[in-house]
Structures are given as structure tokens and as C-alpha cells.
Amino acid sequence: MRALTWHGKHDVRVDTVDDPEILNPRDAIIKISSTAICGSDLHLYDGYIPTMKAGDILGHEFMGEVVETGAKSTLKKGQRVVVPFTIACGNCYHCGKHQYSACDNGNPADNQDIGQEMYGQPMSGLFGYSHLTGGYAGGQAEYVRVPFSDVGPIVVPDGLEDDQVLFLSDILPTGWQAAEYADIEPGDTVAVWGCGPVGLFAVQSAFLMGAHRVIAIDHFPHRLELAKRFGAETINYEETKTYEALMEMTGGIGPDAVIDAVGLEAHGFFLDNVVDQIKASMFLGTDRTHSIRQAIHACRKGGRVSMPAVYGGFVDKFPLGAFMEKGLTLKTGQTSVQHYMPALLNAIVEGKIDTTFLISHRMGLEDAPKGYKMFHDQQNEVTKIVLKPAFDRVAA
Structure with a gap:
């Protein structure tokens, strides 16, 4: 064959x-x-x-x-x-x-x-x-x-x-599980990093589970337009600073739940991401984890983090202090x-x-x-x- x-x-x-x-x-x-x-x-x-x-x-x-x-x-x-x-x-x-x-x-x-x-x-x-x-x-x-x-x-x-x-x-069950792992409650604001296939199904699923607002984050215009079809608000991170935009959109509180649908090959010329790329090229590291760091940083205190994205190895610069001090929870897995x-x-x-x-x-x-x-x-x-x-x- x-x-x-x-x-x-x-x-x-x-x-x-x-x-x-x-x-x-x-x-x-x-x-x-x-x-x-x-x-x-x-x-x-x-x-x-x-x-x-x-x-x-x-x-x-x-x-x-x-x-x-x-x-x-x-x-x-x-x-x-x-x-x-x-x-x-x-x-x-x-x-x-x-x-x-x-x-x-x-x-x-x-x-x-x-x-x-x-x-x-x-x-x-x-x-x-x-x-x-x-x-x-x-x-x-x-x-x-x-x-x-x-x-x-x-x-x-x-x-x-x-x-x-x-x-x-x-990808449909993965997007659904991502939204389920975010423990969405009526009235919630959910932010989704990545408008690839899983991210788009997570957006769709979040609305079906009762989210009041879904904010989709990416830099590809067509993918952001697809997210808008479901009623999502969007942030193009190449045109807008994501953290600042999320704070403004949520009255300074942050999203109730965040979903990382990007994974180990995060894009963007951010300092932490550039360092990750250099380490990966020199075999000093594996995953580029900018999106999960940013999601944790932006999530509201007491919020939920869902991570359907694939990660394969070890990471550094993980914001463990922010994760603990803000009282966040994380659900992930295949x-x-x-x-x-x-x-x-x-x-x-x-x-x-x-x-x-x-x-x-x-x-x-x-x-x-x-x-x-x-x-x-x-x-x-x-x-x-x-x-x-x-x-x-x-x-x-």
C-alpha cells in the first residue's frame, strides 16, 4: 500500500x-x-x-x-x-x-x-x-x-x-475537553491562546458550555476571522499587547479561565520566546512556552488554566510563583x-x-x-x- x-x-x-x-x-x-x-x-x-x-x-x-x-x-x-x-x-x-x-x-x-x-x-x-x-x-x-x-x-x-x-x-474532542477543563460557569470570560484547529473548537465549545465572552488570541488574520464567526472577540498580538488588552477588556480583573492551544512551538518575537528558540537551537532546551506563561500571567486570581496544547520536554522560566500566589488551577493531558x-x-x-x-x-x-x-x-x-x-x- x-x-x-x-x-x-x-x-x-x-x-x-x-x-x-x-x-x-x-x-x-x-x-x-x-x-x-x-x-x-x-x-x-x-x-x-x-x-x-x-x-x-x-x-x-x-x-x-x-x-x-x-x-x-x-x-x-x-x-x-x-x-x-x-x-x-x-x-x-x-x-x-x-x-x-x-x-x-x-x-x-x-x-x-x-x-x-x-x-x-x-x-x-x-x-x-x-x-x-x-x-x-x-x-x-x-x-x-x-x-x-x-x-x-x-x-x-x-x-x-x-x-x-x-x-x-x-481535534473536536480535544477542543471540547479544553473547554470542559476550564470549568466554565455562566457569565465567564474565557481567553483562548491560538486559533488553530483545537483553539477554534475550544472557542466554539466554550460558548456551547455557557461562556459569556470568549477572547481569541492569535496573529493570523484569517484564523481570527474564523473565531469571530462564533462570536469571539479577538486580539492580534502583533498589533496589540495581549496582557494590557485583556486587562482593559476585563476591567483589570483578567479572564476567569484561560486555554493554551498553542503548545511547544510558540511564535512571536518576545524576549522569553527568543531565548527559548536560541536554547532549542543549541540543544539546551526543548519547548517554547511563551503562551502558557502569558496565560498564567493574565488569568484572574482564583481562575482556571486549561492546557490542551502539546508540550514534550522540560521548561524553564515557568511562573510558578504567579501560579501559586494567584491561586490558579491547571488541567491538562492528552x-x-x-x-x-x-x-x-x-x-x-x-x-x-x-x-x-x-x-x-x-x-x-x-x-x-x-x-x-x-x-x-x-x-x-x-x-x-x-x-x-x-x-x-x-x-x-
Whole structure:
């Protein structure tokens, strides 16, 4: 089959690789109909995530048709399913608490030592996201093996197009969990750093959860315009000082809750961010954490900090004193997608949530390397790229 493979920083290629096979009775094989390039994939593209190996198949946002099942899979051939990016067994201690992104069994034992040393506990399994998370082949391919297929995938009702439900695989539940972790109360003002896909879904979700005001912060004009469609007020940090603007907009109190949807590759020529970039270039540091520092600085006393953004390593200059003295709380973590998928699918069916506004480009799988470069270099114009392997099959 054809699949997008990683070969180094800014080097991804579509190669011919072996077709996936059933390895466990709970497995299923999915023929991919749609798969998306995620902002988190750019961290791999930029070389920030360790334990990648040449030839690893990328992609963790995907859906398609069931073409083969193991003896213990609950799926049936011919069903259309969306697959969560988190791989969870459904039976361990954490899965029993619906903490699927903390599953103890999704990550094979031979990959757990790395996470144990880095984070104190091994990470759960994720599709297409390094050997730190299991070394699983991802879904930017024609086919993919799905472990624990009786737990993860959700069957798509007839009448729904791929574009309507594809983002149930990751970014819609991630944006929803981000807003949920902000503990939004009626009348709240919520500030969201980053108007990428997760940030935009966090804006949408915050309003659905009862936020009175949502303030979206970015520097890409088109993404800020998308946030305005949901009723958000906006701050372009290249034109306005963010902290000062937030204080003015909230009467000097600060937002009740803040959401960091930027992560380890923060942009901007701020002193702390420039220092972080220099350290990263000299291998003296990893993450650029300007956005979370600024969010903590701006949040009101007694407020809440939600951090759906991806961070991978160690940070310095963390405002721990401000965090403690202001009495803030922080919730973060990979998304327990399986927990949110059923309710969010119902919301899509009922017309309460639309995700299709986000898609700016559709391409064949063979164009995936071009898509990565576009997403990396043209983030104002490119909001979401969906890859359709069928485009290549028709062209052939």
C-alpha cells in the first residue's frame, strides 16, 4: 500500500510499504477514506518529538471502512468508522475511570521504559506519533491496523459525510475537553491562546458550555476571522499587547479561565520566546512556552488554566510563583477521545456542532508532502488539510 512516512526533519515521503495485518483477535483493518494533517504532526515534521524512526507511518486523525476484523472485534466489514487517536484497552484501571489517554495497555511493553524515564509513567499508545507512544503505524495511508477495535472506533450513521465527522478522531474532542477543563460557569470570560484547529473548537465549545465572552488570541488574520464567526472577540498580538488588552477588556480583573492551544512551538518575537528558540537551537532546551506563561500571567486570581496544547520536554522560566500566589488551577493531558465521541457525534447529527468550516484544502494522499509544507509555511491560509486516498485511486 501507499503511506506517508517520516525520514527526518522536514522530510516526509509517500512510500510503498507492507499492507497491515491482523495481529490480535481484537484488531481490525480499516481502508482509509479521509485522514487529516494535524497541528501536532508539525511537531514531528519540525523534529521536536523524540524516538521517531525513518520509515514510520504518520497520521492520527483518520476514518474509513472496515475491511477485515479479528475474532474478538465488535466491528463488521463494511461499516464506516471514525478512529480515536488514543489507543486504549478498555479494561485497565485508567480506562475504568474513562481516562482512556492514560491507558496502561495501549503502549507495548518494549516502548514503556522511555516514557517511564521521561515522565515518571509510560505514555499511552497513540497512532503515528513516535515510539514513545508505541510506534504504531498511523493513518495517513491507504490502510491501517486498529488495535482494541472493540473499544475505540465509533460507527458513523448513514447520511453523514466524512467531512462532518472526521474531526471526532482528535481535534473536536480535544477542543471540547479544553473547554470542559476550564470549568466554565455562566457569565465567564474565557481567553483562548491560538486559533488553530483545537483553539477554534475550544472557542466554539466554550460558548456551547455557557461562556459569556470568549477572547481569541492569535496573529493570523484569517484564523481570527474564523473565531469571530462564533462570536469571539479577538486580539492580534502583533498589533496589540495581549496582557494590557485583556486587562482593559476585563476591567483589570483578567479572564476567569484561560486555554493554551498553542503548545511547544510558540511564535512571536518576545524576549522569553527568543531565548527559548536560541536554547532549542543549541540543544539546551526543548519547548517554547511563551503562551502558557502569558496565560498564567493574565488569568484572574482564583481562575482556571486549561492546557490542551502539546508540550514534550522540560521548561524553564515557568511562573510558578504567579501560579501559586494567584491561586490558579491547571488541567491538562492528552484527550480521552473515546469518552467524548458519542455525545459529540450526537451534537453533529442534531446540527449543534459544525466542523466543516475548518477545512481549507483537500488533497490526494500522494500530495501529502506538499500538504505538510503548506500547513507549515502558510498557516494563515491553511487551516486544515484533509487527505483523500480515493483521489489518487481515481487519478490512477
